[in-house]
Amino acid sequence: MDLSQRQERILSELRLHGSLSATDFAERMGISAMTVRRDLRELAEQSLLRRVHGGAVAMESGPPAAGAHRPAPRSSGGPVPDYDEPLFTFGFVVPDPSYYFPSIVDGAVERVQTLGGRLVLGISDYEAERERFQIGRLIEAGVDGLLVTSSVNDAVPTFEQLLDSPVPAVVVERSLDDAPTASALDLVRSDHAAGATMAVRLFAELGHRRVGMVTFETPTMPHLRVGFDRAAASFGVAAQTVVVDHRSGIREQSAAFIQRCLADGTTAVFVHSDRYAVEFVEAAIALGVAVPGDLSVVAYDDEVAALAAVPLTAVGPPKRDIGWLAADMLFDRVSATPQRALASRHVTLRPNLVLRRSTGAPR
Numbered sequence: 001m002d003l004s005q006r007q008e009r010i011l012s013e014l015r016l017h018g019s020l021s022a023t024d025f026a027e028r029m030g031i032s033a034m035t036v037r038r039d040l041r042e043l044a045e046q047s048l049l050r051r052v053h054g055g056a057v058a059m060e061s062g063p064p065a066a067g068a069h070r071p072a073p074r075s076s077g078g079p080v081p082d083y084d085e086p087l088f089t090f091g092f093v094v095p096d097p098s099y100y101f102p103s104i105v106d107g108a109v110e111r112v113q114t115l116g117g118r119l120v121l122g123i124s125d126y127e128a129e130r131e132r133f134q135i136g137r138l139i140e141a142g143v144d145g146l147l148v149t150s151s152v153n154d155a156v157p158t159f160e161q162l163l164d165s166p167v168p169a170v171v172v173e174r175s176l177d178d179a180p181t182a183s184a185l186d187l188v189r190s191d192h193a194a195g196a197t198m199a200v201r202l203f204a205e206l207g208h209r210r211v212g213m214v215t216f217e218t219p220t221m222p223h224l225r226v227g228f229d230r231a232a233a234s235f236g237v238a239a240q241t242v243v244v245d246h247r248s249g250i251r252e253q254s255a256a257f258i259q260r261c262l263a264d265g266t267t268a269v270f271v272h273s274d275r276y277a278v279e280f281v282e283a284a285i286a287l288g289v290a291v292p293g294d295l296s297v298v299a300y301d302d303e304v305a306a307l308a309a310v311p312l313t314a315v316g317p318p319k320r321d322i323g324w325l326a327a328d329m330l331f332d333r334v335s336a337t338p339q340r341a342l343a344s345r346h347v348t349l350r351p352n353l354v355l356r357r358s359t360g361a362p363r
Contacts, residue, residue: 015335086118091138107323154178168333190317193227195351200231267362274299
């Protein structure tokens with residue numbers, strides 16, 4: 001544990017418990033009490049804590065306990081220090097650990113570990129009943145807070161479960177627009193509508209006057225369609241949207257849409273997700289369509305877009321930042337005191353546009 005990690009851990013303990021014993025902290029971390037006292041002096045000089053005899057207290061006054069969810073103070077507890085004992089444990093329920101979410105989970109793990117905690121994962125496989133089971137399992141296991149990505153946007157039973165939870169929760173990468181009764185929950189997500197707007201703006205700036213969008217039915221799709229339609233009207237371009245049935249005939253549906261684009265003069269297509277965009281470009285090439293000469297393509301997600309036959313320009317949600325911020329917001333909630341009550345927060349982050357070889361001016 002280097003200097004910055006050690007001092008971050010000190011501040012985390014003070015936020016959680018209000019006070020810290022220099023001797024106890026040194027024993028648990030396996031370092032000298034002199035090192036801890038030096039850290040406390042440096043942090044006090046930055047007005048980040050207040051030194052007292054034997055340790056430090058948080059700058060906030062008043063009792064630290066905010067509720068039953070606050071993690072219990074750690075102690076060295078014996079002759080052999082447990083360096084790996086976390087200050088707190090968060091649970092994270094995600095629909096799928098293999099696509100899109102790994103970067104979000106990585107960001108959450110990074111922030112949780114920096115703060116001295118541990119993250120435990122629960123997989124729902126996009127099943128509502130299993131989602132609620134995983135939430136209940138994690139609460140029963142004693143987690144101090146929950147991060148949850150629901151399988152759908154209008155997961156009202158799941159959100160009600162979180163509202164009734166004995167520990168605080170943050171909804172991750174989902175909207176609560178379709179579940180207004182859950183608006184009291186904290187939320188952090190990508191601004192998918194803004195991401196679609198970025199794609200349409202690029203097409204318009206390149207000179208495309210007819211654009212298309214092809215997508216699967218996913219929790220992200222409604223937000224993308226809103227941004228896409230709004231941007232098309234704003235930039236004065238004609239637009240059409242097709243929702244692909246993912247259960248069968250994806251290549252055939254793609255080919256039919258591409259042929260329709262060629263027939264009606266559509267020269268640019270926004271594709272969600274980029275895993276599907278890889279197949280979409282393959283279908284275009286098989287039809288003899290040049291990308292980007294005949295058809296410019298922008299993918300959404302930017303997970304594998306760079307690996308397509310033609311490296312795809314892509315809009316990428318800030319997934320790692322989403323996970324990092326969600327964990328930070330949850331820690332704020334867990335460490336809140338009666339003197340620092342927090343209003344519920346709904347935070348959206350803007351995606352990024354990465355230019356590659358699949359976009360250009362129309363012929």
